[in-house]
Amino acid sequence: MTRSALRRAPLFLALGLVSAPLWASTPVDQTDPRHAEPRTLDAVEVKATPLPDTAENLARPVEVLSGARLDEAKANSLGETVNKLPGVQSSYFGPGVGRPIVRGFDGARVQVLSDGLGSGDVSTVSADHAVTIEPFLADQIEVLKGPATLLYGSGAIGGAVNVIDGRIPEVEPDEPFQGRAEVRADSVNDGGTGMLRLDGATGNGFVFHFDGLHRETGDYSIPGYAESARQLAEEGETPDPDTHGVLPNSALRTNSAALGLSWVGDAGFLGAGYSLYSTRYGVPGHSHEHEHGEDEHGHEEEHEEEAGHEEDGVRIVMDQRRTEARGGLNDIGPFKSLRAKLARSEYTHTEFEGDVVGTVFDNDSTEGRVELVHQPFGGFDGAFGLQFARRDFLAIGDEAFVPASKSRDAGLFWIGQRQFDALKLELGARHDQNRIDVDDRTAIGPDRDFDTTSLSAALQWDFSEAFHLSLGLDRAQRSPTAEELYSNGVHVATGSVELGAPDLDVETANRAELGLHWHRGPLKLGAALYHVRYDDFIYLADTGVEEHDGPVRLWTQDDARFNGAEAEADWNFAQNDSGSWNARLFGDIVRGELSGSGSREVGFSVPHGDHTHDYSVDLARGGNLPRIAPWRVGGELRWERGPMRASLGAVRYAEQDRVAEFESATPGYTLVDAHLAWHGDTAGGNAWEVFVDGSNLLDKEARPHTSFLKDVAPLPGRGVSFGVRAFF
Template sequence: MPTPARLALALAAALALPGAALAVQPPDGGATDPTPGSAPAPADEAAQDDRHVKDLDSVIVTASPLPDTAENLIRPVEVLAGARLDEAKSNSLGNTVNKLPGVQSSYFGPGVGRPIIRGFDGARVQVLSDGLGSGDVSTVSVDHAVTIEPFLADQIEVLKGPATLLYGSGAIGGAVNVVDGRVPQAATDEPLQGRAELRAGSVNDEKTGMARLDGTSASGNLVFHFDALHRETGDYDIPGYAESAEHMAEEGEAPDPATRGTLANSALRTDSGALGVSWVGDRGFLGVGYSLFNTRYGVPGHEHAHGEGDDHDHDHDHDEDAHAEEGGVHIVMDQRRGELRGGLDDLGPFASLRVKLAHTDYTHTEFEGDEVGTVFENESTEGRVELVHRPWAGWDGAFGLQWAQRDFEAVGDEAFVPASQTRDAGLFWIGHRQFDALRLELGARHDRNEIDIDNTGPAARPDRDFNTTSLSAALRWDVSDALHLSLGLDRAQRSPTAEELYSGGLHVATGSVELGDAGLDPETANRAEIGAHWHSGPLTLGASLYHVRYADFIYLADTGIDEHDGPLRAWTQDDARFNGAEASMDWAFADNDSGLWNLRLFGDVVRAELSGSGTRQLDLSVPHGDHAHAYSVELARGGNLPRIAPWRVGGELRWERGPLRASLGAVRYAEQDRVAEFERATPGYTLVDAHLAWHADTAQGNAWEIFLDGSNLLDEEARVHTSFLKDVAPLPGRGVSFGARVFF
């Protein structure tokens, strides 16, 4: 069906779905967006709360040591919470936040999806668990998953623009903070409260169950937290063939009818759990927590083809056994994490002190069939101290100290990165002051980064150390109660990672040979952004324009040379620039006997290119046992950067009435033809999703909810341009998920 016809069908369905729901004529009352464990509201208040999924502008953003609402923060931020978070939750963190303006996801099969913020990904986007790094190695390779489970989150905060001021070198492109409350910081509203959820899905035979409990002792001082999750899926359905037509033509292959409709080796199994306990007093708290995350997932596109007699079978155990027999690549990841957190208020000239400490043991094993290929091990310790001072000369502010140590090792034939020890330490201050209608925010941070590597290999490589400094200024002008304008200026620096400095060998996940450059310098980003926010009654509009100019931008360049039957790519650096824009609209256009109707529209675009001219020469040496192949490559100093997300527009129509709520949305991803040299363009596609939920409160103060979610309802073949697997692993086809939630 042509795209215009599909969009028309989506809009028609968006209008028809709430209309069909109206015919049910449900009784009034019942909250549609409960906060887990909260006490039930009186009947009149509950009816009023039904009309609002959640005012996200009023949600407190905790990623800053100076917490404030999303509405009042000067810096651009997006928050997912409440019913919108429940509807967005997915197997990966990246796919969960994928529909926020300016935020997309990488894709390496259903088990791996890392957030991409305004075109920045990997080592430029920091993923946090309640303000501390996740402790995984998802920045080392695109096939490594983030060890944070979105289904257990209370809310997810996305900081757009450089967050180096708060979280150091790895947040130069932004940060995603997952708030899960695994170490309690305050007493609960009820002695025992929690939530549980069971769901099943059609596109991959998903079976997911989760439970969470929070409670407080009779004395009010001892608070505990418990959560657990289990998920199993089989290989997922796709509209056509795993390999794109262009890829098959390039390889001289013909489609195999036996492989149509299923993405082989895409099964997934995840287990996660945590236990935390805190002592909470009048002036502070002290708590500990322990958590585990274990996942097994196939790597699509890296398995042998199915034979003619293979049947499509979603049974998880059958899938995993079949993959082992066929030699498919699958990954087993295990992480154990211990945390200590504490806080103290009212310290004379200081308003509060917060201390966070986490130790993480991480193991990632890649299997080829039933044979161990490569084992990645990572042991990390991170600490953070935040000291909020009382107003000094009119300035509210906070000092912060952050340090981390990482011991990383890869063992196996495909260990393309040597063992390394990384130590980071940073000191920062951030503060703001109000001047009538103007609010000014200033900040500064200095970091020291050291990388020591294992030099037992054939070629000695130098250890490196770096000093980076970041400065920030932001201004907000309240032109009126309805209109706010903002301006942000940043100078941020990022140190090269061990992967960028020392890679040297075949990287099976990307199917390429990757070479690092031990002489890389820190990259420096200078950002300018202007934004506007206007609201009047039921209508809210927001827009922003930004420009980022990089000096010594580090990127993985395709050289056009084949090595080991795959492309040779080299880490290098040059000047670059990013230009982008975002816009959004929320309009509650009707609130009457038919219910509350809300229309949301958004769009974003980013253009990223090298800013030089002419060419430069790159001399490369590819190790081959006890010798090496030498190449001299000319790289263009201009042109597009690789794997940049395309522009997109999206919309969502929501309806709420009594215990019912429904929504239908569509997002159009444009064709990405602004590609780097040796990179193939990606066709555009439209993804349509729908959600329906029925909520009810009980006389005992508990609540339950039955839900039905639909994804990719048009069954489009969708290939993510930011993915290394775009030509061999499309997104899942049409799928329906259903289940129940209980709040108590």
């Protein structure tokens, strides 16, 4: 047993003891809802909207993961967990970082939520910053595709991902005391994860929740070398055979815990909770070069301290503490319900270069939300909402490329729906005010104020019980973020110089989407076509200039167009003595490009100590946008019989050769995975499940085009995870 495994043994042993009484097996009770396979889209209620409904009945596109499908999909990062949903891929910055990419949009355009409130981290500031939401503790994950600005503001102009974890109970549990636990080990990184969750009620209206998780992994295995063949050829290097098969500096350690308590009655509920999230992870492929200077005799000398940085690379230590309060009232005069949420997050993120602190990010945020669902008015069921947020951001260190700032946001919205026989109409409107106050000592521009307005209309036509057609039209706006406005220096994580543009304007997206859903017996089909026209789209352009041993990238804006399509088919083609057999196929494609022609001249200055280097370059007004996810197609075969279930799947990611200027193409690859699980019940009504999961079974080299690290950090190679889940 390795030393890291020995350190993990106490937690895994404790969780094993919790589940030990469950091993007295009896035949599986298929009526137990814990064993029921939920219909991923049709039957699960979506909670991201104040007007809850099932995914099939919503006119807006949404995907839901829950139950056994969620258990199979759970991974170290949120992005990797939702990666196989149609239209959803993941960013990648090593195993500790993966943010959802929805229809080609990521970063500040996709809002990540913890049960309706922002995660409170700084994952939009930099591609190497992790999301502080633990997918292993999720009950349900909802992905809103297309603009979700009506509900969640300008940061959701490309979509939103809402993680339901139940950390503050809103209803009494089904049993006075219940919970679940999971222990797993992973071969690809010599890693292990242990999780425990408890929910209970005291009988006098009080309900409590507790959860805890510990994960620890080593450097993960890869099929070849960390650097791509293209990169090695460009650098004229021959890789060291000793570096084959392992990605250095890819280890990960995560701890998460939460405690919640609520009073639940007929009139409503009131609850509070406290949670922590702490993680440490390496940034693969990134280290600082030796810095050179001159001694008193004019001879070049190497700083040994920096040499140590190169050997150890960059590591990130992140810690977040979060306090929440939630409450609700039912049936209050003209309103069906009132729901209020408030969260305070204190976040610290330290980047170590070797053993030396390079940059410290502090982010203290407060977010509140009030939703009032009104009685039918004018034939519309609807809800009013008020959302407000405050963020105090501070970056300290020689390589703090984003200045300190204070952001203030407030938004007011209304959404409503009305049924006209076979037609269902959904309408919505929202107005936001955003202000960014920047530290005058470090800023490259003035404070900014923005007003944004978003409008939406969606129509669902039920031709029959089996066939539904939907049409969605949106006008959504997003205000620039502090990093887009004021970045001004070396961004160590991406190995580049990032320069903001303090005169950026609001961007506006106009979207049209046509969707259909058809089901007949065991067969279900779904598809969508969409077009998004952006005015003043904000993007990070490569200038072709190199400074500080890396490319200079400039935040700028121009008009852009996104066109895409996605489809999914689900067929339960056999139900007999051999078991239940199900086949799923899906595919998606998106193309993002600037819609202009010719070029425009842009001037900028790159800081260099106490002076600057001035440049003037021509930026193309047409062509492909950078880091757009490639098209892909995937399939899965599932089998269930009695206590057993199994699946085998594959996803083909195409070569991405529609690249932006100064961007390299990425080869295609195929990832194959498999899952096997065995259920059992105990005489006491508890349950257990033993599972084995395989990933990248063909051991293929995979380099996501969406990753800044694609040429220095491939995805993990072949891996097997195995463990046990307990339900009690």
